[in-house]
Amino acid sequence: MSLPVHLVPDLAGVAPGRTVLVEGDEAHHAVAVRRMRVGEQLQLTEGRGTVVTGEVAETGKRRLLVRALEVRTEPEPQPRLVVVQALPKGDRGELAVEVLTEVGVAEVVPWAAARSVAVWRGERVAKGLARWRATAREAAKQARRPWHPQVADLATTEDVLARVAAATLALVLHEDATVGLAGLALPAEGEVLLVVGPEGGLAEAELAALRDAGAQVVRLGAEVLRTSTAGLAAAAALLARTPRWGAAGEPLP
Known part of the structure; x- marks a missing residue:
C-alpha cells in the first residue's frame, strides 16, 4: 500500500x-x-x-x-496536457477538476464560453477558483502526484485563442467532427491543449475562431458525453498513446 x-x-x-x-x-x-x-x-x-x-x-x-x-x-511528465474546461453548472466543475487531476492533467483552464450555463461574475470568480484549486490540491494528494496541476485564472475566449496559438498541439472536442482521436500524431514533448465546450455546445463563432487559431476539431465517438466527463475520456485516450502510460516507460502499442 x-x-x-x-x-x-x-x-x-x-x-x-x-x-x-x-x-x-x-x-x-x-x-x-x-x-x-x-x-x-x-x-x-x-x-x-x-x-x-x-x-x-x-x-x-x-x-x-x-x-x-x-x-x-521527478521531471514534469511530457507531453504536458492542458484542458480548457468550459464552466459546467452546479458542482460538475469540481467533478471535472477532480477526475482530470487524477488522470494526470497538468493544468485546467476554466473558460467562460458563450453558452456556459454557469456564470462567474464578481465574488463568484474568486469563490469558484478557490473551490477548483482546493479540489485539484486534494485530488493530487489522493493520486500521489509529485507534480500538482495548476488551475489557471478564469479565461475569456480571447485568452483561450492565445493558448491555442501557443500550444504544440491544440484539439477541440466536437460531436460533428469527422476526425477521431485515434489517428492523431502526438508530440513527445511540449503542450497538448484540449478544449472542452459547455453543456450547450460551442457557438459557431467560437468554433471558427478556434480553428483559425490553429486547433484541430476532433470527436471521441458516437456518444455525446457531458462536459464534466468529456475531458476525462479524451485525456485518457490521449495519455494512453504516450510513454506516460506505457509499461516501464515504454509506449503502448
Whole structure:
C-alpha cells in the first residue's frame, strides 16, 4: 500500500536526515484524522516534483515533525496536457477538476464560453477558483502526484485563442467532427491543449475562431458525453498513446 501524502510549501534544501516541519491543516489532517504516530512513514511534496519519504519524529496540535529518509525529484511528465474546461453548472466543475487531476492533467483552464450555463461574475470568480484549486490540491494528494496541476485564472475566449496559438498541439472536442482521436500524431514533448465546450455546445463563432487559431476539431465517438466527463475520456485516450502510460516507460502499442 502506498504511503499517505501531505503537501508542504517548500522542500528546498531538504536532504536525508534533516527534519521538515508540517503545520496547520496538513498537520491536523495527519495527526487528528489519519492518526499518524511517531515512527510511522509518510511522504511530503511541494507539488513541483520533489518527494520526501520520511518518518514522523514528533507530533503536536496542528504540528508534525518529519525526519527525511529519502528525497527524490521527478521531471514534469511530457507531453504536458492542458484542458480548457468550459464552466459546467452546479458542482460538475469540481467533478471535472477532480477526475482530470487524477488522470494526470497538468493544468485546467476554466473558460467562460458563450453558452456556459454557469456564470462567474464578481465574488463568484474568486469563490469558484478557490473551490477548483482546493479540489485539484486534494485530488493530487489522493493520486500521489509529485507534480500538482495548476488551475489557471478564469479565461475569456480571447485568452483561450492565445493558448491555442501557443500550444504544440491544440484539439477541440466536437460531436460533428469527422476526425477521431485515434489517428492523431502526438508530440513527445511540449503542450497538448484540449478544449472542452459547455453543456450547450460551442457557438459557431467560437468554433471558427478556434480553428483559425490553429486547433484541430476532433470527436471521441458516437456518444455525446457531458462536459464534466468529456475531458476525462479524451485525456485518457490521449495519455494512453504516450510513454506516460506505457509499461516501464515504454509506449503502448
